[in-house]
Amino acid sequence: MEGEGAAAVRGGDEVVFAELAQRYRWELRVHCYRMVGSFDEAEDLVQETLLRAWRYRESFQGRSTFRAWLYRIATNVCLDFLDRRPRPLMPDEVGGPPEVSWLQPFPDRLLEPVAERAAEPETVLVARETIELAFLVAIQRLPARQRAVLILRDVLGWSASETGELLEMSVAAVKSALQRARPVLRAHLPQHHPGQAPAPVTALTGQERELLRRFMVAHERADIAAFAELLSEDVRLSMPPLPYLFVGRTDVAAFAENAMGPGSALHRGCWRGVPVQANRQPAMAGYLRRPGEPVYRAQVLDVLRVEDGKIVEITAFGPEIFAAFGLPATLP
Incomplete structure (x- = not known):
């Protein structure tokens, strides 16, 4: 289809272009999301990618695949x-590493292609280790071009020459950028995170589902x-874009007490939790x-990271992200 469609795309055939572009839209959105760390911005950037691809369709000569051509444009x-909008990392309030204030979660329901695409050889499996929030936060600490090199090489498996x-770089420059990026990535990933060569894990474990159930019951x-029983001793709670970070079971439980306990304005209210998945992680x-x-x-979307049977990280997002997950603003 791609070989046959190259001339049609160059000639301005909107139907052929739309069919080819739609096949890759879902993975381009994931690619843009990894690059910028924001779901909303990734949506806008994919749209800009497809508009730019249509505008410059005559540049598609068919020497590479249509997919590779779109990835070039998207990157x-x-x-x-990122060049127009530098991203200063926001210092947290407890003296820890700067926080990624623009971070947003990615709905798992949008991480896979439609069923008929899933069996195609070129389909990219979105492994958990390459979409978890911890990975997203870590790669945001890389300069933009190093980030692009690392994503293309270690996440998508492209060769150095590709x-x-x-990126219009020499192979030597690509290798050098990757050598500089990998140590920075490892330094900012959780201790048990593999960092590269991820295993193709996508589904939640039974332990994660059970912890999520108990988490929702405790809230309700x-x-x-x-x-507090669900938390690890060194658990972290963050709430991007707010500059708040709580570290340790005692501080996180104290925050929950302030938010939901008898002294809270919310205490007399009633909570209801809906299980969802974000970034291949359990979420409520x-x-x-x-x-x-x-x-x-809608009040909050909590994304959990689980290790060794305990919640080691909670990232809380505001209700403005609910629509991306197909969630209503209210429940009866």
Whole structure:
């Protein structure tokens, strides 16, 4: 199809172009998301990629695949965006490493192609280790071009020559950029994270599903003691884009007490949790019905990272992200 479609695309055949572009839209969105760390911005950048591809369709000569051509455009769109909008890392309040304030979660329901595409040889498996929030935060600490090299080489498996051609770099420059990027990535990943050569793990484990169930029950009952039992000793809680970071079971449980305990303005409200998946991690969409209100309103989306049977990290996002997960703003 691609070989036959090259002339049609160059000739301005909108139907052929749309069919080819739609086949890769889902993975281009994942690629842009890894580059910028924001779901909303990735959506905009994919749209810009396809508009730019159509505008410059005559440059597609068919020497590479249509997919590789789109990746070249998408990567350059992201690099242009990052060049226009430098990303200063935001210092947290406890003196730890700077936080990625623009971070947003990615709905698992959008991580796979449609069923008929899944069996194609070129389909990219979105492995957990390359989409987890911890990985996203770590690669945001790399300069943009090093980030692109690492994603193309270690995540997508492109060769050094393919990467160099896409980025207009020599093979030696690609190898040098990768050698500089890998140690930085490893330094900022959790201790048990593999860092490269990820295993193709996508599904939640039974342990993760059970911890998520207990997490939701503890919230719905405002049971701070039950909540604390689920946490590791060195658990971290962050709330991008807010500059708050709580580290350790005692501090995280104290925050939960302030948010849901008897002294909280929310204590008399009723919580309801909806299980979801984000970035191949268990997550809860939390809804709150305040006293006197007839409905539960979207409040928070908590994404959990689990290790050794405990929650080691909670990343809490605001209700503005619910729509991307297909979640309603209210529940009856």
